[in-house]
Amino acid sequence: MSDKSKATIARLSTVDPAFHQRLDALLDWEGVSDKAVQARVEEILADVKQRGDAAVIETTNRFDRMNVQHIDQLRVSAKQLKAAFDGLPDQQRDALAVAAERIKCYHERQKPSSWQYEEADGTVLGQKVTPLDRAGIYVPGGKAAYPSSVLMNAIPAHVAGVREIVMVVPTPDGVLNNLVLAAAHLAGVDHVFTIGGAQAVAALAYGTQSVPRVDKIVGPGNIYVATAKRAVFGQVGIDMIAGPSEIMVVSDGKTDPEWLAMDLFSQAEHDEDAQSILVSWDAEHLYAVEAAIERLLPTLEREDIVRASLSRRGALVLCQDQAEAVEMINRIAPEHLELSVASPETWLDEIRHAGAIFMGRYTAEALGDYCAGPNHVLPTSGTARFSSPLGVYDFQKRSSIIHCSAQGASELGKVASVLARGESLTAHARSAEYRILD
Template identity: 90%
Template sequence: MSDNTIARLSTADTAFHQRLDTLLDWEGVSDKEVQTRVEELLADVRLRGDDAVIEATNRFDRLSVNHMDQLRLSAEQLKAAFDGLPDQQRDALTVAAERIKRYHERQKPSSWQYEEADGTLLGQKVTPLDRAGIYVPGGKAAYPSSVLMNAIPAHVAGVREIVMVVPTPDGVLNNLVLAAAHLAGVDHVFTIGGAQAVAALAYGTQSVPRVDKIVGPGNIYVATAKRAVFGQVGIDMIAGPSEILVVSDGKTDPDWLAMDLFSQAEHDEDAQAILVSWDAAHLDAVEAAIERLLPTLERESIVRASLSRRGALILCQDKTEALDLINRIAPEHLELSVEAPASWLDNIRHAGAIFMGRYTAEALGDYCAGPNHVLPTSGTARFSSPLGVYDFQKRSSLIHCSAEGASELGKVASVLARGESLTAHARSAEYRIRD
């Protein structure tokens, strides 16, 4: 076995925590050169609109277009792509879309209100966004699943208009991506990507409508641009490389676990795949499976680079220590390949999506299980959640005071406002106080 394919760590080593910190360290938008290039693109698109988008698209995607109409796909083109799919692909896409919709319909929050004894009404009004922008990656792979995962929750939330951008390097269109856009009811599709696409969505151009929120993962330029335009528009999250943490009790087929690790490592060289177990012989068997199966992969070079850079097989002492590692890592995808996985849930505080049991491969969640596959990465599951219907809605507070309620609340507000030396606040409230 090669010593370099994937690192072996043990929690018993004195340097373990330092090695783990190094392994987990990821800052995807810190490169000053990248930030400078992104800022220049954003400023150019903001100033020149379509012309700047066309120039950047020609340069980065190796195209030669001279008008935005050449970068816009019609509803007829999307429908033709869907109708032209092989039956098996069209059926699979339809089943996935139906499952995703059914799951997300359960997320819909309701407006609510209640009335106090004096007649004062308080509540919350839930309102969908007017227009959402969806970024779909189009570089190393095509992602029709990302179209469904981003657009369907927006539809369920009640978003009026969905604008999708997807880069098409060398002008290559992916029919599955276009078919997914048709199936998910996307209103506008532009074949643009990178920072220039984020800028077009955030600021609007002569052709691209300005959106209220941008969702969806992308490369380092997309992540940097999303961070830069936040405030002009909402964003879902700053997405880092894909990652998986598998916890095994030693009883799952090592070949299954090796392929589960590969399933995330094949995204790109910066993806992270980690397996934790308290069974040393089991880790040996998984490592042997990794070496045996790696040459069978179509994306072997990407997987090998990912595993050698950021992968690890970690030997821990027991279940308690495995739980500590889960919460320390706060993984995007967590596979509990153990007996009675439900018994672990109360102790897991940080994870984007939890795949329970030996049969629940993370890949099922990527495509068709139903829950969203746009998930917090790089430890952000400590404070962030999967993309959902709630990301496409906002909440307004409702306050309707009766005369009696305004009088009583006014007395409280007056005291607090004067305590803050905001006398106009106090007097405004005092006008409503009954004698």
Template identity: 90%
Template sequence: MSDKSTATIARLSTVDGAFHQHLDALLDWEGVSDKAVQARVEEILADVKRRGDSAVVEATNRFDRLSVESMEQLRLSPEQLKKAFDGLSAEQRNALSAAAERIRRYHERQKPSSWQYEEADGTVLGQKVTPLDRAGIYVPGGKAAYPSSVLMNAIPAHVAGVREIVMVVPTPDGVLNDLVLAAAHLAGVDYVFTIGGAQAVAALAYGTESVPRVDKIVGPGNIYVATAKRAVFGQVGIDMIAGPSEIMVVSDGQTDPDWLAMDLFSQAEHDEDAQAIFVSWYADHLDAVEASVERLLPTLEREDIARASLQRRGALILCQDQAEAIELINRIAPEHLELSVEAPGDWLDDVRHAGAIFMGRHTSEALGDYCAGPNHVLPTSGTARFSSPLGVYDFQKRSSIIHCSPDGASELGKIASVLARGESLTAHARSAEYRIND
């Protein structure tokens, strides 16, 4: 790395000869590559597929340190969810409700429509949009609880028209989080099971005596969850393989360094593998942000986690100008991108790869996590190059509509016949030729 660094966060410069090598190492992440993890996950998946509820109960007792005897003890009733919501403080209920309404309003605008058009000969072509019958939502538990994830996953499913939503959330040592349960009530989740890990993914993918089989599994989790989701893809749909949380902050030197340091911490505090990268073309600004990082880090409640994250995967990068900053954005394809600059709208056309773009000095990434409205389930680890945020479209599928008139079938049959015979598929050709009316 560059010759200027601290024990907390690396300093890089794009003019250093080894910069791209260092950047590649910094970005390198593969969350499901451990062969031992894959073997354990495959064993759990096979066991749940074979033995259903019994396997889920045994795995949950083992991994979450519980002593339950049946799946009935791992299912929460609608009354329990409502009781959790009613038991919140007025401030918490109002905040959760306000966030839910904003998320719902944003996602309502995403709803695609079915459509058709008629050709001159009477042939009708179109597209039919249909919601999934049942969606499974994985909500992380354990180290942290995320009621916001419940809203971000369940509300788009509801807006899409999904008939049933099944939620799984691990509760290590039997500890329930009332905010998570309240969010499930508010979002209209139909089933809630207090299970997690690969066994929960297996239960959703294959179905058990108690857990309904779903059509798609969404939501983030640990390495076992990510590995299990990849393994069951094909049996069910999945949203993405989520890696650690990321933020990239770009500043033109005019934003308060304390604000920027705290924005970096907002992701670094998630876990030790989270990534926070700051970019500017002003060296003195990097110095100021670095000083803010050092001064404010000890004030965090999760200082140890944030410090480990910054030391392992964080960086302050000095680039040459705005154009090079944009090159870095598109090279990194960050999950969260903060454009803390004077005219962020001028950057948009050039930013090709980012999960969510936070525009201007006053738009902190944290607002997007909770209540701005757009979804906070975003592509990580550079997958914003080809993936999008979770949305209504993830809970719907499209069917093509083809309705040929006699004249239309005749004309299309002539084309199909030529192409089918060119592929030596004569049954195809003859099927089309039967309907030619010349």
């Protein structure tokens, strides 16, 4: 490999005594810990809660360099959404339609159903699945536009049966992205407001004179959005606190090094804090990938962002064997995991923690970002240990059903009475005891 001082990306080895310390430092990320950011967000949330539209207009003018006088100037009509869709070049319109259909087909398979069963004494127990009334979708703006995020957030909500979908998207300097608006039309979004940041989260969480209050807010955003979502949780539901995008690629040494270099770039180009890690037990292969990185970097449109990302949080890791690679996967719990190996299906039983698993040499993570079908809103920063991709289930809730027959209430009452009196909750006990048959 090249001289260490000139390397774009860090090199780690699991046999290095300091490996775990270095890995921990590389993985360390807390996106909402800045007290100054938290204080600013709390101020914005309180202002929007108190003054509604007026506060949303003021903060939008300030942060997005706008000159808006009335909230209607921040509203995009259904007619505008349709015009954006109709005005797309055929190739873009067709690509959006194909992606939307694949995403819909995949998420249709996730739909849970209500169920009931009857016990011998006639008691009926069950579960009722109900969609949320209204969902709020945050779509990032600014550095890049993400029509794919519109599809990935709105389509599962529709499949789930959500009655009303409200989308917010920042438009710095008033620049509207037609692909984003077209995606909103295609995905059946009901309301679109061109607002972002903490003020958009506040408007969705509390409602304003014009922005409807939602039951849940989904979708990724910057540090202000993440901080605001954490702050309003409890007032509304949220999907997750999303950190920077990340990818972990495991290669057995047989995949084209240029393919792998570009796979690492595909996440690094999101922003300087994104993370790209390649793991292999083939040292010569890692040399070849590093050479491909240096060779291809100058060809990228977002070279500066990719270079900063790789130098800050990227790594090429030499491990000893497949077992150690699996151990690292479960330790890191990556948002995106590429298994660029022969027979990737044989790895699945051992992998416990990953947001999405891309199997085989031909399955680039980028396919999942746009059109494969599974959702691209995924748990980051190790939260795949306990979280799942966004899906239909995020837009539904479950109610338990309990319908006791007289005999069932009598038998259950005897059990409940004993337990309630054991907890010294005698009103509970007596309530159950009234139903006990003589």
